[in-house]
Amino acid sequence: MQRYFIDSKQIDYPYIKIIDNDYHHIKTVMRMKKGDKVYACSNNTSYLCVIDDITDTDVVLLIQTELNEQTELPVEVTICQGLVRKEKMEETVDYITELGAYAYMPVIMERSIVKVNNDKRERKNERLQKIAKEAAEQSHRKQVLKVHDIYKWKDMLEESKNYDLCLFAYENADKDALYKDLITKDGIHSILVVIGPEGGISLKEVESLLSYNFIPITLGKRILRTQVAPLYVMSTIGFMLEQ
Amino acid sequence: MQRYFIDSKQIDYPYIKIIDNDYHHIKTVMRMKKGDKVYACSNNTSYLCVIDDITDTDVVLLIQTELNEQTELPVEVTICQGLVRKEKMEETVDYITELGAYAYMPVIMERSIVKVNNDKRERKNERLQKIAKEAAEQSHRKQVLKVHDIYKWKDMLEESKNYDLCLFAYENADKDALYKDLITKDGIHSILVVIGPEGGISLKEVESLLSYNFIPITLGKRILRTQVAPLYVMSTIGFMLEQ
Numbered sequence: 001m002q003r004y005f006i007d008s009k010q011i012d013y014p015y016i017k018i019i020d021n022d023y024h025h026i027k028t029v030m031r032m033k034k035g036d037k038v039y040a041c042s043n044n045t046s047y048l049c050v051i052d053d054i055t056d057t058d059v060v061l062l063i064q065t066e067l068n069e070q071t072e073l074p075v076e077v078t079i080c081q082g083l084v085r086k087e088k089m090e091e092t093v094d095y096i097t098e099l100g101a102y103a104y105m106p107v108i109m110e111r112s113i114v115k116v117n118n119d120k121r122e123r124k125n126e127r128l129q130k131i132a133k134e135a136a137e138q139s140h141r142k143q144v145l146k147v148h149d150i151y152k153w154k155d156m157l158e159e160s161k162n163y164d165l166c167l168f169a170y171e172n173a174d175k176d177a178l179y180k181d182l183i184t185k186d187g188i189h190s191i192l193v194v195i196g197p198e199g200g201i202s203l204k205e206v207e208s209l210l211s212y213n214f215i216p217i218t219l220g221k222r223i224l225r226t227q228v229a230p231l232y233v234m235s236t237i238g239f240m241l242e243q
Numbered sequence: 244m245q246r247y248f249i250d251s252k253q254i255d256y257p258y259i260k261i262i263d264n265d266y267h268h269i270k271t272v273m274r275m276k277k278g279d280k281v282y283a284c285s286n287n288t289s290y291l292c293v294i295d296d297i298t299d300t301d302v303v304l305l306i307q308t309e310l311n312e313q314t315e316l317p318v319e320v321t322i323c324q325g326l327v328r329k330e331k332m333e334e335t336v337d338y339i340t341e342l343g344a345y346a347y348m349p350v351i352m353e354r355s356i357v358k359v360n361n362d363k364r365e366r367k368n369e370r371l372q373k374i375a376k377e378a379a380e381q382s383h384r385k386q387v388l389k390v391h392d393i394y395k396w397k398d399m400l401e402e403s404k405n406y407d408l409c410l411f412a413y414e415n416a417d418k419d420a421l422y423k424d425l426i427t428k429d430g431i432h433s434i435l436v437v438i439g440p441e442g443g444i445s446l447k448e449v450e451s452l453l454s455y456n457f458i459p460i461t462l463g464k465r466i467l468r469t470q471v472a473p474l475y476v477m478s479t480i481g482f483m484l485e486q
Contacts, residue, residue: 071464098471100463139465179486220343220481221314222382228341231471235478236486238463243422243479 002030003039003046003137005144016040016049018059026051026059037064044072044142071140074241075183076102076190078163079230080156082109082197083116086124088227093128093147097135099234102190103146104128107156111199116150125149153205157212160192166214168194169229170201173216182215183240191237195229245273246282246289246380248387259283259292261302269294269302280307287315287385314383317484318426319345319433321406322473323399325352325440326359329367331470336371336390340378342477345433346389347371350399354442359393368392396448400455403435409457411437412472413444416459425458426483434480438472 004022018026018040026032032051040047040061046069049061079096081089083106093104108116125147132145151159160166165188167179183191194201194209201209206216219232247265261269261283269275275294283290283304289312292304322339324332326349336347351359368390375388394402403409408431410422426434437444437452444452449459462475 095471095474098465098467099475100465139467141465218486220478220485222341222343222384224341224382228338228474231338231474232342232478232481235463235475236482238475239479239482242463243461 001037001039002026002032003041003140005133005137006040006042008042010040011042014063015052016047016061016063018061019057023057023059027054039067041137041142046142069140069142071100072142073100073102073238075188075237077234077237078103078105078190078192079233080105080107080151080192080194081226081230082107082195082201083112083114083150084197084226085114089124089128090131092227092230093131093145094135096230096234097132097141097145098139099231100141100238101145101230101234102143103148104132105148105151105156105192107151107194108153109197110153110202110205112197113199114197121150153208156194157208160212160214163190163192164188165190166192166194166209166212167217168201168206168209168214169196169219169224169233170206170216171218171223173218179217179236180240182217183237193230193233195226195233198226244280244282245269245275246284246383248376248380249283249285251285253283254285257306258295259290259304259306261304262300266300266302270297282310284380284385289385312383312385314343315385316343316345316481318431318480320477320480321346321348321433321435322476323348323350323394323435323437324469324473325350325438325444326355326357326393327440327469328357332367332371333374335470335473336374336388337378339473339477340375340384340388341382342474343384343481344388344473344477345386346391347375348391348394348399348435350394350437351396352440353396353445353448355440356442357440364393396451399437400451403455403457406433406435407431408434409437409452409455410434410460411444411449411452411457412439412462412467412476413449413459414461414466416461422460422479423483425460426480436473436476438469438476441469 010017034051036051040049046067047063048065052062053060128147136144253260277294279294289310290306291308295305296303371390379387
């Protein structure tokens with residue numbers, strides 16, 4: 001069944017008003033009719049709704065029941081990736097949303113070959129948010145991944161102080177780094193994981209990460225590309241916490 | 244450093260002869276010179292080599308040392324995916340190679356929307372093998388993923404008898420299926436994992452899988468698309484066996 005993420009302002013209990021793109025999607029793309037059912041999600045709650053009315057400007061849903069599914073990970077995982085090409089960012093956002101990530105934070109790193117274009121920056125962020133919203137709907141999540149604006153390296157390091165656990169993927173990490181013990185430790189509610197761009201993390205960056213208490217982890221014995229590493233991280237964190 | 248997969252016939256100790264595409268890659272794409280170093284991999288062994296000569300038809304490598312890296316998973320994992328569009332197959336082959344899969348087996352399933360085109364079949368398989376080879380080189384593997392020809396459902400079921408453990412991803416599986424205990428059990432050397440196409444696995448298929456002793460597993464609490472599910476499976480199996 002279709003899912004739509006709504007703002008809590010759209011709820012006027014027991015009705016929900018669907019507008020803009022989602023209105024268009026229900027009416028024109030899905031060609032739904034009065035009586036059809038959809039899910040509406042807001043603030044970690046899903047509502048099973050029936051279409052009550054379709055007007056020229058909005059769709060009115062009638063809430064039938066509130067659902068108590070748990071599809072969110074018990075910790076908030078933010079993937080911080082060295083700035084990469086637009087297509088790779090989009091793919092990463094799409095996949096990590098499906099795998100349960102909380103946020104995506106692109107950061108300018110020494111070996112990022114992509115340059116920041118301030119003109120396109122806002123539009124790029126909007127597009128990433130749209131991809132995250134659609135992936136969240138498709139994978140039955142209750143929250144949409146948050147896409148941060150592009151961070152400078154130093155700002156990211158300062159920001160890292162707000163996380164309970166900070167990790168970075170590093171092929172030269174001690175193979176015995178106890179990834180599992182770190183993730184499942186009591187009191188860990190937010191995790192930040194830094195993943196380098198195509199060219200990897202520079203030695204200078206490794207040093208600064210270590211000085212900010214980031215812990216290096218390995219992602220298995222093969223070399224993973226920058227678009228595959230976040231998928232390994234999200235799959236294995238999900239696995240540790242859910243299975 | 245560049246890696247090239249070679250046939251054992253190319254080795255004439257202490258020399259290795261590089262021909263065809265790899266010759267072209269070394270000479271024209273990478274523009275390497277005599278004295279440059281590369282890895283050559285054959286039968287699970289990596290050789291660190293120095294370029295001894297570049298002729299008009301081949302590159303001659305001189306083996307300097309045999310390396311004893313272990314980049315292969317200790318069990319052979321075959322991902323069997325319901326037939327999907329070419330682009331999705333290519334992406335899956337690319338990513339699961341990097342994550343350590345042993346083989347990829349496309350199978351015709353009830354809800355596969357793609358039809359088999361016998362004319363293009365061989366060319367498609369060749370292209371998948373090429374993608375697997377490049378991904379293996381890039382991720383420092385010693386083996387190239389084996390790409391099977393397209394299986395019929397019944398043939399796949401019969402073939403499954405040759406595996407130590409057969410699993411299938413199923414969102415309605417008992418959430419307590421002990422995925423971890425299954426994978427890490429003693430005596431498991433080969434694992435077959437069936438993943439449905441976009442439309443999922445039909446009830447009839449679930450019944451036939453169960454009758455062939457396949458065990459259903461869940462892949463976390465979110466719904467994963469057919470191209471993301473194999474990445475979760477390979478990441479988590481790798482994690483269980485390597486970390």
